[in-house]
Each structure stands twice: as C-alpha cells, then as structure tokens.
Amino acid sequence: MTFDRRRFMQLGALSLFASRASAAQATVVGRHRARELGINIGRLPPGALNAITDVPGVEVGHSTIISGHGALEVGKGPVRTGVTAIWPHRNIAVEFLACGVDAPNGNGELSGMLQARNLGILNSPICLTNTSSVGMVYDTLQSLQPNDDLPPGRPVVGETWDAELNDTIGRHVSEAHVNEALDSANSGPVAEGAVGGGTGMICYEYKGGIGSASRRIDTAGATHHVGALVQANHGSRELLRIDGVPVGAELIKLGEPKVIPELNSILMIIATDAPFLPHQLQRLARRATHGLARTGSISGNASGDFTLAFSTANRIPRESFYRGAPYQMQSIEQFSIYPYLEAVSEAVEEAIINALFMAEGMTGVNGNHVPALPLTETLEIMNRHRRPPGNIDD
Numbered sequence: 001m002t003f004d005r006r007r008f009m010q011l012g013a014l015s016l017f018a019s020r021a022s023a024a025q026a027t028v029v030g031r032h033r034a035r036e037l038g039i040n041i042g043r044l045p046p047g048a049l050n051a052i053t054d055v056p057g058v059e060v061g062h063s064t065i066i067s068g069h070g071a072l073e074v075g076k077g078p079v080r081t082g083v084t085a086i087w088p089h090r091n092i093a094v095e096f097l098a099c100g101v102d103a104p105n106g107n108g109e110l111s112g113m114l115q116a117r118n119l120g121i122l123n124s125p126i127c128l129t130n131t132s133s134v135g136m137v138y139d140t141l142q143s144l145q146p147n148d149d150l151p152p153g154r155p156v157v158g159e160t161w162d163a164e165l166n167d168t169i170g171r172h173v174s175e176a177h178v179n180e181a182l183d184s185a186n187s188g189p190v191a192e193g194a195v196g197g198g199t200g201m202i203c204y205e206y207k208g209g210i211g212s213a214s215r216r217i218d219t220a221g222a223t224h225h226v227g228a229l230v231q232a233n234h235g236s237r238e239l240l241r242i243d244g245v246p247v248g249a250e251l252i253k254l255g256e257p258k259v260i261p262e263l264n265s266i267l268m269i270i271a272t273d274a275p276f277l278p279h280q281l282q283r284l285a286r287r288a289t290h291g292l293a294r295t296g297s298i299s300g301n302a303s304g305d306f307t308l309a310f311s312t313a314n315r316i317p318r319e320s321f322y323r324g325a326p327y328q329m330q331s332i333e334q335f336s337i338y339p340y341l342e343a344v345s346e347a348v349e350e351a352i353i354n355a356l357f358m359a360e361g362m363t364g365v366n367g368n369h370v371p372a373l374p375l376t377e378t379l380e381i382m383n384r385h386r387r388p389p390g391n392i393d394d
Helices: 005-024 113-119 131-142 175-184 247-254 278-294 318-323 338-358 375-385
Strands: 059-067 079-087 095-106 126-130 156-160 209-219 222-233 265-272 304-311
Touching (some): 059 175, 079 175, 079 222, 095 278, 095 318, 113 304, 126 131, 126 175, 131 156, 131 175, 156 222, 222 278, 222 338, 247 375, 265 338, 278 304, 278 338
Parallel strands (some): 126 156
Antiparallel strands (some): 059 079, 079 126, 209 222, 222 265
C-alpha cells in the first residue's frame, strides 16, 4: 500500500473533527465562555484576559442587586438589577481621553453622548444600569467631578430596560450601589452574565447581561489591544447566530417559553490603547454594529443601540482643554486603521456570545422566568452545521 501523505493528513483532520464533535455533544455542566468550549470567533488573537481590561488602565466593577420573589410591588420588588462601572483610567476627571460615539438606533439613553460627538472627549467613568436609574447614577458620578471654576465633566450613563425581571419603576439603585461598582473595579478578569447592570437583562430571549472580549494587534513593532464590554438586552431568538451558525432558528424547536423582546437594547463600550483621534474613534464605534449584526441583531424599531469608543493613549489635561492652552495628541497612520476596525467587530461579537454563555437562568417579577442559553444543545447545533476540513475526494 502506497503511503499518501496528503490523504493521511485529510483523514487525520476528519478524525480530529469527529473527536471534537463527540466531546461537544457531551453534557455541558455549568456556564463557560465561548472559547472555553472551542468557539473561537474571528481571525485575530484575543488578549491575555480576552476582556476590555486587556487595555492597560481600564478597570471594571459591578454592584448586583437581587432580592424578593413573587408578584410585582412597585418600590418593593422583586429586584433584579445593578450597576456596572468602567474606569477608562482612575484620573479621568482631570485627564480627559479622546472618544467617539455611534447610535444605529436611538430608543434609549447614553448621557454625555452629545458632548462626545461635538467635543470628542470623555471625562467621566462610564456606568451601565437600568432605564429608571440613570438619574441616580448620573448624580453620583457628577459628585466625582472637581469643584472649581472650570466646567464640570459630563457623566456617561447608559441604560437598558429590565422590567421583565425587575421592578424597574421602583428605582432600587442607590448612590451606595454606584460607589460599590466604582470602588470594586479592577483590571482583572471581568465578571460576566447576570451581574451589575446586566443582572435583569435578556438577550435573544435567553438570559443575557454583561459580556466582554478583546483582540491583540501586533503592527509596526507595537502591540495594541482593542477591548469590548457589552450590556446585552436585545434580539429575537430566531435571529441568533453564533460564529455564523443559525443557532436560534433551531433552538426554537425545543419549545422553550418565549420571552417577548420588547424595548430591547444593547450598550457597547470599546477601549483601545492605540493612539486615535476623535474622528477615528467614531469610525471604530460604528464598527461595533458589524459585530452586533453578526450575532443576528437587526437593531429593531424599539431598540436603543449605543456605542462609545475611547483611546487611553492620549491624555488631555483638563486645564489645557478648558483654558485654551496647547496640548499634543498622537495618531496611528490613517491607512493602518484596518485591523482595528476588524478587531472591534470581532470583540463585540464575542462579547455578546460570552454574555449569553455565562448568564444563568433567572426568575423575577410575577414569576417571569428567562432560561439560560442551553449550552449542550447549542454546541450540538453548531457541530451539525460545520463541515470537517478538507475533501478526501479531491
């Protein structure tokens, strides 16, 4: 028998695929991030943590509020909500950063967006919460601003609607919760799923919430990171796609309870340590929509989809900015932006999938239950749609 190296390699690849498929069809215990289950989205490598905190200086913290069961009593509960805080860097109130924003559909709120669009600066921590708590969070962030003769910064607070599970109108987020999220923030792995501002959120009719991912870019002798953090509360189940596979359309056949995706939205925060100017960061912010679309979203009529992108590379002194003194900013060469655009799209796509994969099912107001994405069935569906590498007949 003649040894055919090419045929041997092809058969080896088929064997490897088969073993992976068998492993995937085993019952998945607990919640896991996408890459832990062999789902590697995109082409670019992730950072060490595969999170927005791979960008040096960026820190994330949460305050999660869960209490009560049964029928809704406005002002009493049940409560399923919280706050997620992102520090672009700890001295943001006096050393501003360049930023850009985008809103493919605007049925929601991201405070500070007009300042970001017109002045191109970020001068506040970023907090994500539920719709009715924007005012409380804004007030708390405002108190962190310097008290002098210069204009105060504009707090950045984003919201999504969590009333399917939470007593949203009861406004249970307090100043203490905001401070807990800010004070607990750190540069390590980001807690994901039903935590912080994502506690009561729903994604593609499954339990959603907070997700994060990052990409590493090695170019021109430098290494940069692009990180994404999302508060995912959007989408119809039949549209869900994971790494290109139409998972949602097949999961519907399982006959799980259908959650009506009303007032569904997503907040997307992009960070990078690459030097960019505000107009370039606006271009990055727009690419978040590409990652969102790759998971199946169409930014529906009632959706509030907001993106804020910032760079940590240029520090803008507050005194110089407001008093008209000169300061310097650096930028990458304009035509070197391509891999960063790709990185944003990939990181947002994976962050959304991580939110779904990490979130536990939850029961909230009036006994409403939102199931977790079934990971075992999801991986089985993905294996059925994938083909083994190579073709032994060619």
